[in-house]
Amino acid sequence: MILKRNFSMWFCFIRTLCLVAFLATAFYSCENKSSKNVGTQTNNDNNPKDDINPKDDNNPKDDNDPKAENNPNLEKLTVTISGSISHTIYGKTEKGEVSFNRFPVSVREFKEVRDKIGKEPHGAVALQIMAYEMYRRNKEIGLECIKLNNTTNNISSATSRLDELFGKDEKYARPYQMAAYLKGATWDNGYKPDKPYKVEIEVNKATPYQYTETYQSDMLFLDILTEGKPSSKDVVWVIKTHKPGEPSEGKYFIVNNCPNIYSQVRAISFATPFEGLD
Numbered sequence: 185m186i187l188k189r190n191f192s193m194w195f196c197f198i199r200t201l202c203l204v205a206f207l208a209t210a211f212y213s214c215e216n217k218s219s220k221n222v223g224t225q226t227n228n229d230n231n232p233k234d235d236i237n238p239k240d241d242n243n244p245k246d247d248n249d250p251k252a253e254n255n256p257n258l259e260k261l262t263v264t265i266s267g268s269i270s271h272t273i274y275g276k277t278e279k280g281e282v283s284f285n286r287f288p289v290s291v292r293e294f295k296e297v298r299d300k301i302g303k304e305p306h307g308a309v310a311l312q313i314m315a316y317e318m319y320r321r322n323k324e325i326g327l328e329c330i331k332l333n334n335t336t337n338n339i340s341s342a343t344s345r346l347d348e349l350f351g352k353d354e355k356y357a358r359p360y361q362m363a364a365y366l367k368g369a370t371w372d373n374g375y376k377p378d379k380p381y382k383v384e385i386e387v388n389k390a391t392p393y394q395y396t397e398t399y400q401s402d403m404l405f406l407d408i409l410t411e412g413k414p415s416s417k418d419v420v421w422v423i424k425t426h427k428p429g430e431p432s433e434g435k436y437f438i439v440n441n442c443p444n445i446y447s448q449v450r451a452i453s454f455a456t457p458f459e460g461l462d
Contacts, residue, residue, distance in 0.1 A: 259285060263300055263301060264284075265310075266280060267279050269387060274392040279387065280306035280385050294328075303435065309439070316342075316446070330342065349446060364410050365383060367381070368382075371451065373456055374458050375412070384409040399440075401424060413449060
């Protein structure tokens with residue numbers, strides 16, 4: 185009787201040990217699989233698709249449009265400025281010229297060009313043509329450039345008109361508007377300018393420089409030449425000022441008024457379509 189009872193106790197003890205061993209093995213196996221899965225997720229952190237905050241390459245605040253600027257086929261931008269227009273003394277016969285091989289494709293490039301030519305009155309006029317053409321191609325980038333080259337009161341009125349000029353209304357739109365201000369471009373050649381591009385500027389012969397209290401500086405009245413208007417020229421007001429809030433910073437000439445530049449040029453000939461600009 186005692187032997188039978190001892191055997192029963194041993195049998196229960198051994199069965200309990202087996203159950204404990206089985207549970208321990210199962211638990212270890214689950215932990216091991218979980219650990220492997222965590223390791224796999226960690227390795228995926230290097231996957232660019234998992235990047236939570238990727239850089240927005242199209243953001244003009246980055247001062248750059250890398251998709252355009254990093255194009256291996258993009259020719260290096262070269263700009264030269266010649267001639268002389270006095271900053272302070274009105275001279276009817278003074279004139280200047282800006283020559284360049286292509287338009288800037290980013291805010292960064294535009295700033296580099298501004299540093300090179302924006303300290304001269306006729307440089308500001310050429311920069312205006314560049315900024316407006318950049319606006320036609322990319323409104324966000326173009327707007328940043330327009331802000332850099334204009335007094336703060338000469339932006340919204342201009343861009344609203346540019347939106348119409350660069351819109352889809354076939355009777356009104358002028359995608360070639362800025363091309364008309366480049367030397368060699370005419371309505372009957374599809375506004376195809378000479379290369380390199382040249383912007384020609386003269387001092388307005390009718391209006392001397394005028395001091396303005398608003399900017400505590402002289403306003404200069406310049407003419408940009410064009411074959412797209414009956415007058416063959418359009419007037420542009422430029423100024424250099426220390427006025428707070430203006431992008432001039434007492435260093436660069438900027439545009440204060442130029443409504444004629446965004447009024448329609450003559451429509452091109454049906455026989456010669458516009459081929460675009462570099």
